[in-house]
Amino acid sequence: MKTSVIGYPRIGKNRELKFASESFFKNEITEAALLDVAAELRKDSLLKQKEAGISFIPSNDFSFYDNVLDAAVLFNIVPDRYKTLGLSELETYFAMARGYQGEKGNVKALAMKKWFNTNYHYIVPEIDDNTEIKLNGNKPVEAYKEAKALGVETKVALVGPFTFLKLAKYTGDKTAKDFVSSLVTGYIELIDKLAAEGAEWVQIDEPSLVKDVDSEDKALFREIYQSILKNKKSVKILIQTYFGDIRDIYSEVTSLDFDGIGLDFIEGRKTLGLVKTNGFPADKILFAGLVNGKNIWRNNYAKTIDALKELKAVAANVVLGTSCSLLHVPYTLDSESKLSDDYLKHFAFAEEKLQELRELSELTDIADNGNVAAQATFTDNQQLFQGRVDSVDEAVKKRVAGIKDSDYTRLPDFYEREKIQKEKLNLPLFPTTTIGSFPQTQDVRQNRQKFRKGLISVEEYMEFNKNKIAECIKLQEEIGLDVIVHGEYERNDMVEYFGENLSGYIFTEKAWVQSYGTRCVKPPIIWGDVSRKKPITVEWSKYAKSCTDKPVKGMLTGPVTILNWSFPREDISIKESTLQIALAIRDEVLDLEANGIDIIQIDEAALREKLPLRKSDWYSEYLDWAIPAFRLVHSGVKPETQIHTHMCYSEFTDIIPAIDDMDADVITFEASRSDLQILDSLKENNFKTEVGPGVYDIHSPRVPSVDEIVKALSDMRSRIEDRKLWVNPDCGLKTRGETETKASLINLVKAAEQIRKSGAES
Ligand code: GLN
Numbered sequence: 001m002k003t004s005v006i007g008y009p010r011i012g013k014n015r016e017l018k019f020a021s022e023s024f025f026k027n028e029i030t031e032a033a034l035l036d037v038a039a040e041l042r043k044d045s046l047l048k049q050k051e052a053g054i055s056f057i058p059s060n061d062f063s064f065y066d067n068v069l070d071a072a073v074l075f076n077i078v079p080d081r082y083k084t085l086g087l088s089e090l091e092t093y094f095a096m097a098r099g100y101q102g103e104k105g106n107v108k109a110l111a112m113k114k115w116f117n118t119n120y121h122y123i124v125p126e127i128d129d130n131t132e133i134k135l136n137g138n139k140p141v142e143a144y145k146e147a148k149a150l151g152v153e154t155k156v157a158l159v160g161p162f163t164f165l166k167l168a169k170y171t172g173d174k175t176a177k178d179f180v181s182s183l184v185t186g187y188i189e190l191i192d193k194l195a196a197e198g199a200e201w202v203q204i205d206e207p208s209l210v211k212d213v214d215s216e217d218k219a220l221f222r223e224i225y226q227s228i229l230k231n232k233k234s235v236k237i238l239i240q241t242y243f244g245d246i247r248d249i250y251s252e253v254t255s256l257d258f259d260g261i262g263l264d265f266i267e268g269r270k271t272l273g274l275v276k277t278n279g280f281p282a283d284k285i286l287f288a289g290l291v292n293g294k295n296i297w298r299n300n301y302a303k304t305i306d307a308l309k310e311l312k313a314v315a316a317n318v319v320l321g322t323s324c325s326l327l328h329v330p331y332t333l334d335s336e337s338k339l340s341d342d343y344l345k346h347f348a349f350a351e352e353k354l355q356e357l358r359e360l361s362e363l364t365d366i367a368d369n370g371n372v373a374a375q376a377t378f379t380d381n382q383q384l385f386q387g388r389v390d391s392v393d394e395a396v397k398k399r400v401a402g403i404k405d406s407d408y409t410r411l412p413d414f415y416e417r418e419k420i421q422k423e424k425l426n427l428p429l430f431p432t433t434t435i436g437s438f439p440q441t442q443d444v445r446q447n448r449q450k451f452r453k454g455l456i457s458v459e460e461y462m463e464f465n466k467n468k469i470a471e472c473i474k475l476q477e478e479i480g481l482d483v484i485v486h487g488e489y490e491r492n493d494m495v496e497y498f499g500e501n502l503s504g505y506i507f508t509e510k511a512w513v514q515s516y517g518t519r520c521v522k523p524p525i526i527w528g529d530v531s532r533k534k535p536i537t538v539e540w541s542k543y544a545k546s547c548t549d550k551p552v553k554g555m556l557t558g559p560v561t562i563l564n565w566s567f568p569r570e571d572i573s574i575k576e577s578t579l580q581i582a583l584a585i586r587d588e589v590l591d592l593e594a595n596g597i598d599i600i601q602i603d604e605a606a607l608r609e610k611l612p613l614r615k616s617d618w619y620s621e622y623l624d625w626a627i628p629a630f631r632l633v634h635s636g637v638k639p640e641t642q643i644h645t646h647m648c649y650s651e652f653t654d655i656i657p658a659i660d661d662m663d664a665d666v667i668t669f670e671a672s673r674s675d676l677q678i679l680d681s682l683k684e685n686n687f688k689t690e691v692g693p694g695v696y697d698i699h700s701p702r703v704p705s706v707d708e709i710v711k712a713l714s715d716m717r718s719r720i721e722d723r724k725l726w727v728n729p730d731c732g733l734k735t736r737g738e739t740e741t742k743a744s745l746i747n748l749v750k751a752a753e754q755i756r757k758s759g760a761e762s
């Protein structure tokens with residue numbers, strides 16, 4: 001049986017691309033040096049896959065920042081404000097991704113959004129009425145040729161035109177429909193060029209097909225592919241879907257003249273049923289995504305072989321593949337020296353997944369003519385699924401079973417609490433605050449490293465961080481912020497940090513996954529039932545409080561985010577895991593309160609991320625337990641304790657009632673990079689929770705001016721009552737430099753002061 005990989009990680013086993021790019025941004029290395037690092041990484045990945053015997057290896061899956069941005073640039077979708085900077089091609093590309101502030105100008109980055117239900121972010125292409133879409137680049141062709149020169153025949157991966165048009169933002173009067181024909185012409189020209197180079201296969205990624213597809217979408221889809229397929233010459237076309245099933249459009253997809261159709265059998269709950277009920281065309285190849293591209297647990301061979309057997313009964317040609325790009329899993333278990341094999345044998349990262357594909361392909365061939373039970377690869381695999389005894393904690397199970405309905409409700413109600421809190425906290429109108437973390441400078445990371453390596457004592461480690469906290473608080477007081485944070489210096493990552501302090505978690509050393517651009521995360525692994533061993537953040541928050549008379553905000557990560565940014569278990573439901581975590585964080589909330597912390601922020605940065613891609617599943621499969629899990633964390637506090645939450649990205653326009661139902665007292669979220677679109681919806685929905693829509697974008701090093709912030713605040717005030725409006729950046733500051741952070745926060749406070757004054761005048 002042949003095998004296929006949809007995409008491979010690209011940041012580098014040791015994050016080489018990240019470090020090279022960051023050096024390039026700081027002008028420490030040349031463009032040529034960065035290109036070299038990238039070429040080396042691509043070569044490694046191609047050869048790895050070739051060695052593993054993968055039949056369909058992707059090219060053009062590499063990107064310096066993001067593939068959607070690559071596609072935008074490829075088709076000439078570069079807004080004028082970036083073109084006129086007069087930068088080099090690569091620098092213009094980075095200006096779109098990260099913003100630019102320098103001698104050639106001052107522009108913000110393009111919007112960035114989460115890629116479907118993952119923690120990867122794509123750059124939103126921006127199309128205006130004057131955008132002239134046309135093929136204006138060669139990246140996919142170069143990628144194909146480069147692989148070929150290395151002796152690797154590849155299928156060229158392209159972001160699909162349907163998905164691209166669905167994800168783009170239209171700033172003028174024109175909409176997707178107005179650009180179909182020019183975009184399709186571009187794709188056709190590109191495919192022709194690939195054909196001329198001898199490419200055999202093109203993989204066109206259309207994950208948007210797993211969402212709700214209405215009749216208008218279907219028409220758009222048909223229009224696109226009828227033209228593309230009509231012009232098809234020698235190249236075979238694989239339409240690749242992932243992150244779910246394509247129930248709304250299965251018959252259209254299978255009736256068109258594709259040569260291959262890629263379906264996801266892991267997240268696509270209905271995929272197997274669709275294929276069995278509707279059949280699969282005999283003249284096409286079914287690329288069956290059965291090896292999970294997102295999670296890191298070993299594949300259960302018996303189940304996969306059974307599924308393949310069922311598929312082969314329906315489809316004449318089946319290729320075994322990954323369920324989505326391997327971009328979402330780390331590189332290799334080889335880099336993990338600390339975890340024993342008792343753990344590691346349960347996992348497969350990208351490289352190990354290649355082995356799984358190979359073994360499964362061999363086993364399926366054997367299964368065709370006999371029995372796999374005698375094969376060691378099979379029996380070894382089956383042993384992994386006998387149950388992991390050390391993952392069970394009866395006390396935790398009992399506590400979850402004992403949760404009462406009333407535990408999900410905080411009393412008294414929001415309005416009552418709002419009154420009590422206003423009186424107690426006595427904050428000015430438009431209170432200023434930050435989202436929690438301050439720049440994690442070199443010294444902060446070094447201190448943590450030294451401690452981890454045993455080079456300094458726990459006392460030395462603590463003292464360093466306490467000094468940092470004291471400095472940070474002094475800085476915030478100088479700047480004039482109203483609600484103070486301790487700066488989160490003790491945290492490497494907002495999820496890993498809590499994971500490390502909870503039992504049931506295990507950790508990797510190098511299991512990095514790209515989040516956006518050069519930013520990577522290292523999700524911890526939920527191995528067993530989760531509980532809190534002892535207070536986690538209390539000492540830091542108590543110390544911070546002792547440094548100032550201003551209110552200090554305690555800082556926690558919420559259960560849904562902890563779950564969503566971990567690799568979850570596959571042997572119990574994610575709902576159950578989340579409730580276990582919620583109870584652990586609830587204990588921490590109560591301990592903070594008992595230690596005099598009267599404002600507690602429980603971050604749910606990733607709550608939106610796992611919202612099912614189909615509307616009909618939103619509540620029943622997710623919000624119905626995720627929102628109560630959040631309430632369970634804070635329902636035990638006193639009315640005067642103010643609960644904040646924070647969400648990254650403001651794409652929750654459609655679920656505003658659910659967000660309000662988290663019943664926090666204040667919510668802060670990203671808004672600056674998506675033009676404050678959400679404010680109207682907040683107003684329409686009578687959003688009760690007080691809000692701090694971020695007034696500037698922290699994902700970019702740019703310093704916002706006072707005027708810019710005042711303008712953002714005026715926009716906000718037209719839709720949010722003054723007494724409910726908070727002033728803050730749109731996310732934590734840990735990835736930023738100290739200088740730009742200070743300058744930005746000074747402007748933020750000045751802007752708040754300015755509107756307080758003008759408010760008093762009006
Ligand atoms: N409190 C966290 C911080 O400030 C929140 C980060 C996030 O939302 N991603 O870093």
Ligand code: ZN
Nearest residue numbers: 605647648731
């Ligand atoms: Zn955030």
